Amino acid sequence: MVRDPISVQERKYLPQKKGRQSWAIRLGIALLLFVVAAATLVGALAWWPRSTPAARTLPTPAPTFLPKVGDVGDLDDGITVALGTTPAFQFQSGGYTLSGVTVNALTKQAVSGVSVWITVPPVLGKRTAPELRSVSTADGTFSFSHLAAGRYNLAAARYYVQNGQPVYPEVVQAGVTMPRQSFVRISLVPQSAPGARHPVKGVARNLIVLDLSGIYAESWFNDPLLQLEASNMRALAASGAQATQVVAPYGWHPADQYALLSGTYPSWRVYDPWPALTPWGTPDGIDTTFWYNSDPLAMEFGQQSLFDVALDYGMSTAALGGPKYMLSDVSTRGVQTAQVGLVFDSATWLAAAEHLIMNMAGNSNGFVLFTELDPPFGPAGFAGAAPDAPGGAYAQAMQADDELLGLLQNWLAGQGLLANTVIMVTASEAQVNETAFDDYYGMGPAGRGSSLHVPLVISGLGVKAGAINQNTVSSFTVAATALRALCLPAPANARVPALTSLFSNRCP
Amino acid sequence: MFRQNNNNAMRRLPNIFICCLVLLAIALSACNDQSQQVDPRLKYFVIIDSRVLIEGNGAEVFGELENTSKMQFPFDVSMQADLMDINGQMVGTATGTAEDVGMGQVRQFELVGTVDGTRYARLKVTPVSLQEKRQELGWPTPTPIGP
Numbered sequence: 001m002v003r004d005p006i007s008v009q010e011r012k013y014l015p016q017k018k019g020r021q022s023w024a025i026r027l028g029i030a031l032l033l034f035v036v037a038a039a040t041l042v043g044a045l046a047w048w049p050r051s052t053p054a055a056r057t058l059p060t061p062a063p064t065f066l067p068k069v070g071d072v073g074d075l076d077d078g079i080t081v082a083l084g085t086t087p088a089f090q091f092q093s094g095g096y097t098l099s100g101v102t103v104n105a106l107t108k109q110a111v112s113g114v115s116v117w118i119t120v121p122p123v124l125g126k127r128t129a130p131e132l133r134s135v136s137t138a139d140g141t142f143s144f145s146h147l148a149a150g151r152y153n154l155a156a157a158r159y160y161v162q163n164g165q166p167v168y169p170e171v172v173q174a175g176v177t178m179p180r181q182s183f184v185r186i187s188l189v190p191q192s193a194p195g196a197r198h199p200v201k202g203v204a205r206n207l208i209v210l211d212l213s214g215i216y217a218e219s220w221f222n223d224p225l226l227q228l229e230a231s232n233m234r235a236l237a238a239s240g241a242q243a244t245q246v247v248a249p250y251g252w253h254p255a256d257q258y259a260l261l262s263g264t265y266p267s268w269r270v271y272d273p274w275p276a277l278t279p280w281g282t283p284d285g286i287d288t289t290f291w292y293n294s295d296p297l298a299m300e301f302g303q304q305s306l307f308d309v310a311l312d313y314g315m316s317t318a319a320l321g322g323p324k325y326m327l328s329d330v331s332t333r334g335v336q337t338a339q340v341g342l343v344f345d346s347a348t349w350l351a352a353a354e355h356l357i358m359n360m361a362g363n364s365n366g367f368v369l370f371t372e373l374d375p376p377f378g379p380a381g382f383a384g385a386a387p388d389a390p391g392g393a394y395a396q397a398m399q400a401d402d403e404l405l406g407l408l409q410n411w412l413a414g415q416g417l418l419a420n421t422v423i424m425v426t427a428s429e430a431q432v433n434e435t436a437f438d439d440y441y442g443m444g445p446a447g448r449g450s451s452l453h454v455p456l457v458i459s460g461l462g463v464k465a466g467a468i469n470q471n472t473v474s475s476f477t478v479a480a481t482a483l484r485a486l487c488l489p490a491p492a493n494a495r496v497p498a499l500t501s502l503f504s505n506r507c508p
Numbered sequence: 509m510f511r512q513n514n515n516n517a518m519r520r521l522p523n524i525f526i527c528c529l530v531l532l533a534i535a536l537s538a539c540n541d542q543s544q545q546v547d548p549r550l551k552y553f554v555i556i557d558s559r560v561l562i563e564g565n566g567a568e569v570f571g572e573l574e575n576t577s578k579m580q581f582p583f584d585v586s587m588q589a590d591l592m593d594i595n596g597q598m599v600g601t602a603t604g605t606a607e608d609v610g611m612g613q614v615r616q617f618e619l620v621g622t623v624d625g626t627r628y629a630r631l632k633v634t635p636v637s638l639q640e641k642r643q644e645l646g647w648p649t650p651t652p653i654g655p
Binding site: 112113138139161162164165327332333335336337338339340341351352355358359 | 556557559560561562563564570572594610613614615616625626627628629630631
């Protein structure tokens with residue numbers, strides 16, 4: 001092995017300690033460099049701009065108009081027939097501002113959360129104007145801006161229940177003149193909530209409302225080809241009471257469901273035939289006489305629902321809904337537990353319903369459960385979606401509804417709840433499944449279309465077995481009739497009274 | 509001699525460092541304890557109404573909160589909803605804030621979270637912390653809210 005003599009000599013004369021220090025310094029520098037390099041690398045990785053995937057333009061399918069919901073030109077077709085949210089008496093800028101405050105008529109204290117609406121007084125033979133709406137703030141104030149000069153009617157109400165607080169029924173202040181009056185004080189008379197029910201012999205404690213939208217009333221009760229698919233429903237009707245000519249007001253699920261729960265027209269619509277009243281079903285592209293002037297999901301309408309009434313009396317409330325459940329003020333504000341968006345599956349639905357009922361069964365004031373069953377029908381126009389297609393999607397959906405009705409009754413009986421629970425079966429309308437089979441059974445009651453003919457069957461304690469009401473009546477009656485089963489008052493704005501002929505008991 | 513002292517100082521350095529760490533841990537622990545103390549003003553914020561909307565595993569808790577205090581400035585009130593099963597076991601939570609809740613005012617709130625909807629039975633909403641909305645930093649103090 002050959003060595004470099006010079007280097008060997010140098011090494012020999014270096015002190016050993018100094019050599020160790022030098023080695024340590026080199027190691028330190030190496031470590032430092034390593035740390036700096038690692039930090040630089042990490043920093044670079046952190047700051048390095050991420051490569052973005054190349055943007056690709058996906059082909060957008062051309063919008064195709066598909067008439068559905070039994071109507072043409074309704075709000076949820078994507079072709080809105082809503083009127084502008086700016087009513088005829090409001091400018092986009094300028095004009096006058098009307099301010100005000102909502103107060104408790106007894107204490108003179110400000111009341112917050114009050115729905116306030118303003119409109120021009122109706123004039124016979126002239127088009128109506130949609131209302132302009134507001135909700136009073138925490139200090140009770142509200143205002144409407146850019147108003148035209150003229151006379152107005154103002155109304156206000158707060159029906160939703162807060163713990164221990166009263167409700168404020170609707171008050172109207174007519175003839176407010178702009179610009180002479182720029183400030184109004186609306187006094188609302190408080191109405192104490194009873195907070196509890198007093199048990200009455202022969203009156204049910206609980207109420208379950210099943211909304212079976214999508215199935216024709218004729219399919220449930222009259223179609224001989226669908227007897228097997230409707231066995232539980234027909235048995236319920238036989239053992240309970242039935243109204244055979246109930247008609248939904250709209251033919252559009254959100255509005256019809258709102259009508260079921262409140263007993264009235266939703267405030268977010270306005271009745272205004274344009275350009276002329278068109279008979280139902282006439283294929284002129286527009287066959288609705290109802291136009292929409294507000295967002296249905298806004299929580300500003302102040303209308304009382306059957307849930308609000310039940311809460312007033314200390315009852316528990318719950319709702320179980322599918323993807324089409326209407327998330328409006330009447331369907332959510334008075335509902336303590338709302339479970340929605342449920343993709344239909346018999347076992348899941350039944351388990352969820354049982355769970356909600358068990359959670360509420362301990363309340364001595366009882367409970368109200370509203371639930372819609374929403375089995376799939378297949379795509380619009382699908383052959384199996386026709387009501388009479390043997391074994392088709394419609395018949396299967398109907399059978400699923402019917403089986404669940406039977407299973408729920410059996411389960412309630414097993415839990416000892418059936419004896420003090422009234423079951424009501426109804427629907428918002430038959431075209432909620434959006435099939436192409438509009439008015440499948442002809443024009444139905446009063447020529448309004450069989451899509452709008454809905455079932456109304458009620459069974460349980462206090463119901464007159466075998467009673468049948470054959471009068472043509474709006475489904476506005478559902479809310480009042482449901483609450484009558486519990487001997488509770490109808491919602492404040494209900495337009496049609498309860499069908500009292502369906503009951504054998506008397507309310508105090 | 510000098511080198512000896514320097515070596516001693518070097519030997520003490522780790523001890524000093526450990527002592528500093530211990531002191532820091534104690535200080536942080538104390539701060540943590542302080543933050544866990546319940547704000548006594550929370551008792552003035554009363555939940556007057558609450559309800560839950562369940563969609564899948566998502567939970568939205570809506571309700572109203574009242575400030576019953578005589579404190580003259582509004583607060584942002586952070587809240588937590590405990591969603592429980594029939595036995596009181598937690599099956600979900602939701603959190604959120606009610607903003608600008610002044611003296612005597614009622615404010616709506618919306619809390620968002622997750623829940624096992626198949627087990628949910630009860631709801632308990634609690635204010636958990638307050639943030640006073642008093643502007644400082646040279647700006648004029650806002651006018652107190654009247655009763």
